[in-house]
Amino acid sequence: MSASSNETQGWNIYSDSAEAVTIPLLFHSKNSPYVTPDFSQFTATGTLNVRVWVVGLAGQAANGALTAAPVPTVSSQEIHNMTSTFTVDTGSFPTVMPLSLVQAALSGFTEAQLQTYPPGSITYGSDNVSITGYYVPLTLAFADATDSSGQPLTTTFKVLVSDNSQAHMMGLRFDYDSTTQQNYTSAYSALMNLAPMQSGAMTRGYIISQDGLTVGLNQANAGSGWAFIKLAPASQSGDWLAPPVTATVNGKTLPASSLLIDTGLDEMFLKYDGASRLPANSTITLSMLGSNGAVQYSFNTGTTTGVAPSFVSVGNPSSNGPFVNTGLHALAGFDVLYDEANGLFGLRANGHSPQSSVSFEPVFSLSGNMSVPAGFQSSQSILLTGPAALQGAGDMSLDGTISGNGLLTVKAPGTVTVSGNNTYSGGTVLDGASVAVSSASGLGTGGVAMVAGSANALSLTSGSATVWSAGVDTISAGMASVKVAASGVGKLTFVGGKEASQIYGGGGAMTVFGGEGDGMFAAGGAGSVIVNGAGNATVIGGGGNAVFGGSGAALIFGGAQGADSIIGGSGSSTIVGQSGDHIVGEAGNMLVFGSNSATDTIVGGNATTVVGGSAGTQLLSNGNALFWGGSGNDMIWGGSGSTTAMLGSGDDTIYIGSGTMSIAGGSGHDVYTVIAGQAGGSAVIFDFNPGQDSLVLQGYDAASIVKNVQPGYVTLSLSDQTTLTFVGTDPSSLPGQITT
Known part of the structure; x- marks a missing residue:
């Protein structure tokens, strides 16, 4: 399908007026300066980063929610020299920062004060590095982004503060069920606690693309051109499980796995039962979002351009089952969207990698319950991967093709118009x-x-x-x-x-x-x-x-x-x-x-x-x-x-x-x-x-009855012109059977 036709397939699930802000990303390789990333040139190892500074300690409301910072920084609301860069890491959960950065922003904040907060730790599975610290409620600001009022874009959440001076990670991962280290919730997410999200002006979600880290979803940035999957709910309220992926290695299809597009790594991890060392120049294909190949990419090991990672590591899975971590090189083929509000994960082909390695159709893989707004209209192709339900708040229009083998339940108080040539069974x-x-x-x-x-x-x-x-x-x-x-x-x-x-x-x-x-x-x-x-x-x-x-x-x-x-x-x-x-x-x-x-x-x-x-x-x-x-x-x-x-x-x-x-x-x-x-x-x-x-002659005078006897029949004529002809009846016996 051409790019122009892909862009016409979409839906109006998002508001036209919802706020969205793009935070610039900086690419950093070892011993190299921070530069604007070029996703078509992922040939060197490196990381994606944003600039952040500490505004102050957050308060806590009576219901336990974090509130705006009551303790200002030494330089109030101005961006100051305590700004630091943080690696954007969709593969980990918490934001981790050094104590020295907090102390530089908050005069008098001591290590003893730090230790009054709940302890925590994080172990990064890629290199088995562990960081311990304490979860401090902080308000942070993004140095290179402002909200719709022109004020610094701030977020208030729980930050893991450590005495490790190398701790500069901004974790953006969802699927909290996949970790046993910490009972994580969205209260630990830097991007799910932005001030505009707390006020309702911004939809809880983000997009990672070459344009930057876009926070907030609206019709302009998420309404068309995307392939989506409805995520399964996690055990934590408001959280969602990782999307599925099917990997094929040298023509052999591996068991279905959970997918992680990890911006904190430039290598790939394949974890499945019976994993063995990959032969040189192996061909790997990843079919993502349960799309039956509609959203996939391929590469050969040994190459490091486009979507190909710097290295592919294989091994047996953990207790969480088969797992594929693509690393950040997947961004050379696809932009990434996460919608916490609606439980959606999306990918969009971006053209930065050779087209021969990327296949893309803007399909919506649906299983489970999906709520849509009143007046919902969709030209998006829908693939039913299991029992699914569309629950509307009013009228609904489904114009795209619906396929797959799932059961579709429709619940809406208005009229639902279905016009696609559908094949679902x-x-x-x-x-x-x-x-x-x-x-x-x-x-x-x-x-x-x-x-x-x-x-x-x-x-x-x-x-x-x-x-x-x-x-x-x-x-x-x-x-x-x-x-x-x-x-x-x-x-x-x-x-x-x-x-x-x-x-x-x-x-x-x-x-x-x-x-x-x-x-x-x-x-x-x-x-x-x-x-x-x-x-x-x-x-x-x-x-x-x-x-x-x-x-x-x-x-x-x-x-x-x-x-x-x-x-x-x-x-x-x-x-x-x-x-x-x-x-x-x-x-x-x-x-x-x-x-x-x-x-x-x-x-x-x-x-x-x-x-x-x-x-x-x-x-x-x-x-x-x-x-x-x-x-x-x-x-x-x-x-x-x-x-x-x-x-x-x-x-x-x-x-x-x-x-x-x-x-x-x-x-x-x-x-x-x-x-x-x-x-x-x-x-x-x-x-x-x-x-x-x-x-029985009822109401007639017997004297008025006229009898006409003929051979073989007899006719009675009555006063109201009624005639009765009896054929084959003995006329002499007839009077005895008449009652008047």
């Missing part, structure tokens, strides 16, 4: 998040789980997704194909799109709006509402649900747990009743199979066919209807349309309406009822059995 968890995905692969290749007890929303545009819903969730399919499995008692709302969808409800009520695509909708708990769309759908009621047919063809099964209300749509519907369902036809054709467990009530629509079940069926026929009776006791209300009924073996009741009816009697005791003022139609009745069937 660990799945996605929504925990109180509203996520809008604008690309077909926005959710990677894994499924989506919605956390119970939280309200989640997922809006898709294309592609496919499998979703497990357990909360109060809303899913919009768009042009995506979606499969949803609900669980628990949370309420699910689903809006179908143009592709096929499968929805399986849980114990809670759900609302489903079918789209243009085909659907499979299985209702969950009582109170669910399913509205079919233009696609062909199969719907399974859960009991106590409302189902509405759409313009597409629908196959609908009533639920076994309770009566469903099923309303046919303008498309054709096939409905299988279950537990006493209420079924209403509309403009489309409707085929209904009655229940075998409870009586279904059916209101016919434009064209309705009913096959009765063993539990009996109630049919209100308005449009054209065809009814096949079962073994149950059925009830049919003829409407204004045309009804054809083949009665079964049950005892059936038929109400003649204002339309036309053709009825074939069954083997049961059937009752045909005509109510004056509610009829007016015509009915042809076959197989009327005078011995067991009966005719």
